[in-house]
Amino acid sequence: MLSRVLQLAAILCLALAMAAARGHPSPQSAVLLEGRADSVRAEVTLPLDELALAFGRPLVEVPSNRVLLADAELAAYLAAHIRPVAPDGRAWTVKVGKVRWLLHQRPADVVAFVTLRPPAGAPLDRFTLNFDAIAHHVQSHIAVVTLRTGEDSMPRIAGTLRFGQRSVTVQGADPRWWAGSLDLFRLGMAHIAEGADHLLFLLTLLLPAALLVKNGRWHGYGGPRHLAASLLKVVTAFTVGHSLTLLLGATGTVRVPEQPVEVAIAASILVSAAHAWRPIFRGREAWIAAGFGLVHGLAFGASLRELELSGLRLAAGVLAFNLGIEAVQVAIVAVAAPLLLLLARSRFSVYGRRIAALAAGAMAVMWIALRV
Incomplete structure (x- = not known):
């Protein structure tokens, strides 16, 4: 009897020791x-x-x-x-x-x-x-x-x-506030260059930039000055919109779940495709670009927020990242402008524009379905 008690005591002590070891x-x-x-x-x-x-x-x-x-x-x-x-x-x-x-x-x-x-x-x-x-x-x-x-x-x-x-x-190990700005400039370039949805929205919105409106339809070439003015207004408005929410998102002031932002970006392409098919907000393209630019900027800001920058480093980082985005946008518009000019003056202008709008709309619908 005594030996069994001693055995139980030994087992209990061992169990307590193991529990203590696990608890520390x-x-x-x-x-x-x-x-x-x-x-x-x-x-x-x-x-x-x-x-x-x-x-x-x-x-x-x-x-x-x-x-x-x-x-x-x-x-x-x-x-x-x-x-x-x-x-x-x-x-x-x-x-x-x-x-x-x-x-x-x-x-x-x-x-x-x-x-x-x-x-x-x-x-x-x-x-x-x-x-x-x-x-x-x-x-x-x-x-x-x-x-x-x-x-x-x-x-x-x-x-x-x-x-x-x-x-x-x-x-972020370098204590100098401008450190890493070149890398963030490149990151901004890569983000917009690899972001097919961002570029597709901008290009689809610019499809009818060289055209005039008559009887509620796209009709006639407006000339190079009209094209230049349209490009400048749309691209500037888009830049202002996404720059604002990029800053708010990078600082954490505005936080929006990723899924609704991605769905809204795809929806912006669908709206632009409908407008390229037939004018639905004639003369207000800049406002549409600015409004949807706010949505696109939320996606930009989310990627920058993950770097956890602060102070002057944050300001320099946001500026460098945004300049990288703008550099790619300017390059894309510079390539697209002469193509839009040729398309507007071509006898196949209507068919080319509508095929491009239809393709962009189909892509947008597919993205919306996948992201929902």
Whole structure:
């Protein structure tokens, strides 16, 4: 009887110990990144007990608290397990500097200050950080990567590294407010160039730009001056509309779910196609362009908001992104203008315009169905 009681007590103690172990989370590492003029400073905090598991031996002598691991050995270890990579695949240089052993706190930590420097020509503002210190041996280990862009700014989480995810893309590390503007200009160009729905709306709305209206129908060529005035009004109005909501969306002032925005963009193409077939808002194309531009700008703003910019960096980013959009728009209109001129003067003008309007309308209906 006594032996059974002892067995039950032992099982109970074991169960309590296992529950306590599960209830106490494993210490995690922390990597605080801070952008400098030509490098990124990383403050790496590692829990000492977990680090000892990675090395496979005690790192501190108890109870004297004598450190058994040389700083140079720790520096070599960190240099092997911190691997920043530029967007083109080139490795950054990693230099481990000062090391601090925080042995009088519980749990004890070791903190290393590391300088990360990009290769020549690589951007400081965007790189991939590969980090598997401790985690290469302790697979359940977690590391939290945060980013601070100024001494007085609050760090923001760049990513959490855990099993199966040992790298994180870091953006916004360069503390200079204009940093990354060229990349955002290119991003704006890519966003509009790859956004078939945005371009299709604009081109469909411009289909009858060279035409006059007679008896409620498109009729007759209005001349190059009429075409130039129509293009200028429509493109400017569209730019004003999407620029406004781009700014509001990027700052988070206006947040609209993605699906209704995408449906509304497809609907804007359908309305433009109907107008290209037969004038339904004659002389008010600029107002239509501005109104639907507000909707298109919400989609632009959502993609920019994900970058979490603020202050002067946000202002520069919005401007650069918008200029990228405008650059592609100007190029598209420059190519489309002579084609619209030739179409308006052609004897096949009516058929060509209606076929294009029908194709755009069919595409819009398909997009609406898919997005709904």
